[in-house]
Amino acid sequence: MLDPQSDDAQADGSIPDLVAAGEFRVARDFLLDHRGDYEAAYRDFRWPRLETFNWAVDWFDGVLAAERPDQTALWVVESDGSETRRTFAEMSAAAKQVAAWLRSHGVRRYDRILLMLGNQVELWEVMLAAIRIGAVVIPASTLLGPDDLGDRIERGSVDHVVARSVDAPKFAGVEGAWTRIAVGEPVQGWLAYDKAYEFAGDEAIEGRSRGDDPLLLYFTSGTTARPKLVGHTHASYPIGHLSTMYWQGLRPDDVHLNISSPGWAKHAWSNVFAPWNAGATVLVVNQARFNAAGLLDTIVRCGATTFCAPPTVWRLLIQADLGAWTVPLRECVAAGEPLNPEVIEQVRAAWGITVRDGYGQTETTAQIGNPPGQPLKLGSMGRPLPGYRIVLADVLTGERVPDGVEGEICLDLSERPVSLMRGYLDDDGHTAHVMRDGLYHTGDVAIREADGYITYVGRTDDVFKASDYRISPFEVESALIEHDAVVEAAVVPAPDPVRLAVVKAYVMLADGYQPSPEMAQEILRFARGRLAPYQRVRRIQFAELPKTISGKIRRVELRGQEASRVGRDEHEYWEEDFPELKS
Known part of the structure; x- marks a missing residue:
């Protein structure tokens, strides 16, 4: 040998x-x-x-x-x-x-x-x-x-x-x-x-x-x-x-x-x-x-x-x-x-x-x-x-943002980690785009606190504005699933003639719970007590959530549904349906 x-x-x-x-x-x-x-x-x-x-x-x-x-x-x-x-x-x-x-x-x-x-x-x-x-x-x-x-x-x-x-x-x-x-x-x-x-x-x-x-x-x-x-x-x-x-x-x-x-x-x-x-x-x-x-x-x-x-x-x-x-x-x-x-x-x-x-x-x-x-x-x-140098950068300018300000999660390529991909196969243009300006751009938005902890906000494509406020779907979804009846939730913008967009939640109920006006009202009231006024859920729809084969929620599909929607779907309820919620 x-x-x-x-x-x-x-x-x-x-x-x-x-x-x-x-x-x-x-x-x-x-x-x-x-x-x-x-x-x-x-x-x-x-x-x-x-x-x-x-x-x-x-x-x-x-x-x-x-x-x-x-x-x-x-x-x-x-x-x-x-x-x-x-x-x-x-x-x-x-x-x-x-x-x-x-x-x-x-x-x-x-x-x-x-x-x-x-x-x-x-x-x-x-x-x-x-x-x-x-x-x-x-x-x-x-x-x-x-x-x-x-x-x-x-x-x-x-x-x-x-x-x-x-x-x-x-x-x-x-x-x-x-x-x-x-x-x-x-x-x-x-x-x-x-x-x-x-x-x-x-x-x-x-x-x-x-x-x-x-x-x-x-x-x-x-x-x-x-x-x-x-x-x-x-x-x-x-x-x-x-x-x-x-x-x-x-x-x-x-x-x-x-x-x-x-x-x-x-x-x-x-x-x-x-x-x-x-x-x-x-x-x-x-x-x-x-x-x-x-x-x-x-x-x-x-x-x-x-x-x-x-x-x-x-x-x-x-x-x-x-x-x-x-x-x-x-x-x-x-x-x-x-x-x-x-x-x-x-x-x-x-x-x-x-x-x-x-x-x-x-x-x-x-x-x-x-x-x-x-x-x-x-x-x-x-x-x-260990091994990662994380930078938060402005989504539009690429400039580094200070603590407490939303930015895209990026990797500093001056200390390129061994663990970063070689690139996208046969797509030099997209590889160059995500590795521009000396950074690898993940496409995810987060906030870093002064002590170094990083809180996820959402995909750059998932974060949206409602009444001119930026909405993180994750924050709203986290509040919704605290309700015993909610197994999963996906939050997307729904077109609105006054606010341009309002917060809408697609909700999958746990076993033993059924879609109803009473359930919708209860969940809307529950969420209101846990969210800031600008994050208020104004529409709710009970439905199975579309997912990729790997199990991730396809919010992009739900956004597309909302953009092309004419009328309401079954098991969809609006805040306006419940006068007692108006304030």
């Missing part, structure tokens, strides 16, 4: 580079050692900037599988209680075999693989195998239809597809010379993934992955426009998610549960890179339909110590009697959209745990958050995380 320190070994992509792994480990251990000392972690952390780095070979094989071979790396629990476990050693061995099999079918460095699997072991095997090879992964949700898949294959210049057998028919009308690989039952014209487990060849990886080599291409969720294709490298996500690991408070030997669907960046955040950077176990709970009791039972049975879920899941969880479960959780976090203060308070009352908010994008890792042990301000998403 080659000496890992020799020049020949460094040229062999299948041999761990212990130097690169060592530099990565130093940065990781620094953050682990400073979990409770935010000031020192933020001040002294430096991203490892590695010329060559292959996270699957150097870190997963060279450290995790070598030092923790028998620890459970992946634990998948099904809704019927059945489960699958794989150790780090088993995952490493399987990934090597799958990589060898994929290479035997023509997969090479820089080839693009559309990966469309559910939360199943094969997804992690293919991810690790692709990283080993140096192929580029395009994650895709199993909910995508034929049109979306055709768009992704064309715009993503896909060379190979790995998909569930049950989803193969969705590709029937998608033309191209791409390799077809089916996971599950045999499919005519598709390679059977199961054959990988019988393959005995050598993966023979040529050379080593550079840190700036492409690794992941993510289609954004498309909340306000057509999904963009975000490019990440062998450094930006594997190394970049050290910030996510720090925010989540992950430790070696943790059992980390994350609620996220494959195909979206948050799945890679919390089901791959952040927990395995820490050396934790990834726990996955598959449910055909969300079941709070079943999820909480599994958390207790499996001994989950850290838990991450989007606000939608947290809002559903607090509908259950949380206090009926004695959970083993140490850390709870939320990301994807701002977390409403009411949710934080209810979880704290039931479990004595503070759900800590965090903020990031597909284009980055966790940028802002409340790390463990730090004071939390309700409504604030926290402070800049």
Whole structure:
């Protein structure tokens, strides 16, 4: 066997580079050692900037599988209680075999693989195998239809597809010379993934992955426009998610549960890179339909110590009697959209745990958050995380704004974080636009207080004016969901002949509540008691909220409905309908 320190070994992509792994480990251990000392972690952390780095070979094989071979790396629990476990050693061995099999079918460095699997072991095997090879992964949700898949294959210049057998028919009308690989039952014209487990060849990886080599291409969720294709490298996500690991408070030997669907960046955040950077176990709970009791039972049975879920899941969880479960959780976090203060308070009352908010994008890792042990301000998403220099800039001029003034969240590119995307695929114009004036522009608006805490206001496209006052949908929505009957709310402007626009709330009711004039009046009165006069909700509509496949509310769709509306919809009520509310 080659000496890992020799020049020949460094040229062999299948041999761990212990130097690169060592530099990565130093940065990781620094953050682990400073979990409770935010000031020192933020001040002294430096991203490892590695010329060559292959996270699957150097870190997963060279450290995790070598030092923790028998620890459970992946634990998948099904809704019927059945489960699958794989150790780090088993995952490493399987990934090597799958990589060898994929290479035997023509997969090479820089080839693009559309990966469309559910939360199943094969997804992690293919991810690790692709990283080993140096192929580029395009994650895709199993909910995508034929049109979306055709768009992704064309715009993503896909060379190979790995998909569930049950989803193969969705590709029937998608033309191209791409390799077809089916996971599950045999499919005519598709390679059977199961054959990988019988393959005995050598993966023979040529050379080593550079840190700036492409690794992941993510289609954004498309909340306000057509999904963009975000490019990440062998450094930006594997190394970049050290910030996510720090925010989540992950430790070696943790059992980390994350609620996220494959195909979206948050799945890679919390089901791959952040927990395995820490050396934790990834726990996955598959449910055909969300079941709070079943999820909480599994958390207790499996001994989950850290838990991450989007606000939608947290809002559903607090509908259950949380206090009926004695959970083993140490850390709870939320990301994807701002977390409403009411949710934080209810979880704290039931479990004595503070759900800590965090903020990031597909284009980055966790940028802002409340790390463990730090004071939390309700409504604030926290402070800049280690490795990020956050600037708030005027949306129109780009000039930096002082504390207490709304500005767009930007990253200072004079200290460009390793974790920032490479750019948007085949869209140099849009890449240049978001990285203009020495800043990366997120498109999100916030306010920073003098103590550094940052409070989310909304997307630049979501914030609007009513009676010449700027309205943050998030603030109004947070007040609305404090009502027991409200599960979710989305606030948009509704045209008005006098005020130009008024605040309208689309509301989804909790189980056991029905739309009615009485319910509308009660919620309008409730909101009035918690909001400033200029934020007053003047119209309310009970409805299901339109969402992206990843679960984010599409306010842009609701705004479009309002702009083109003629008359009222069913279950829509106006303040004028209730004379007793006039004042």
